[in-house]
Amino acid sequence: MTPEPRRPAAATAARGNGDSRVCLWLRNEAGRKGVPVLRTFERWLAAIPELQQRRGWSELNILVVGRAAGRRYNRQFRGRDYATNVLSFPYEPAPGEHSGLLGDLVICAPVVAREAREQGKDARDHFAHMTIHGALHLLGYDHEDERDADAMEALETRILATLGIDDPYR
Numbered sequence: 001m002t003p004e005p006r007r008p009a010a011a012t013a014a015r016g017n018g019d020s021r022v023c024l025w026l027r028n029e030a031g032r033k034g035v036p037v038l039r040t041f042e043r044w045l046a047a048i049p050e051l052q053q054r055r056g057w058s059e060l061n062i063l064v065v066g067r068a069a070g071r072r073y074n075r076q077f078r079g080r081d082y083a084t085n086v087l088s089f090p091y092e093p094a095p096g097e098h099s100g101l102l103g104d105l106v107i108c109a110p111v112v113a114r115e116a117r118e119q120g121k122d123a124r125d126h127f128a129h130m131t132i133h134g135a136l137h138l139l140g141y142d143h144e145d146e147r148d149a150d151a152m153e154a155l156e157t158r159i160l161a162t163l164g165i166d167d168p169y170r
Helices: 038-046 049-053 067-078 109-119 123-138 146-162
Strands: 012-015 022-028 058-065 086-090 101-108
Touching: 022 038, 038 049, 038 123, 058 067, 058 123, 067 086, 067 101, 067 109, 086 123, 101 109, 101 123, 109 123, 123 146
Parallel strands: 022 058, 058 101
Antiparallel strands: 012 022, 086 101
């Protein structure tokens, strides 16, 4: 009898800690190498002031994927045939529904790691940046025009600074 091949780590967890009112669901389909753990993602999200100021709980789902899945999601939902670093899918509640669900993030671990290497950044810092960037999209921020991009980048930079992470746009 041949043993089943081991699958990459794909833990799913939810936790709301005392410092945060964010319930985070994390599923890692990319394997453990270089991917932060749940508690780290929670810490990054807890640094976003708007999440701390919201009434009640906020819920967020993060799926960490490999290159093939990242490419598939980007092609399916954005019509672009390549893997990208982070995709944001804001939740749209039905009329009259009051939900704390913000939406979903899909983070492509190999792309984040490659970009970090190419940009001379620490991979963990770049994961933090992509997580915060994606969460801000879920909160309604965008960078479609120069004014909005400047405002979003300034907010990301301030949040990252509270975590001891240098300005990612320098």
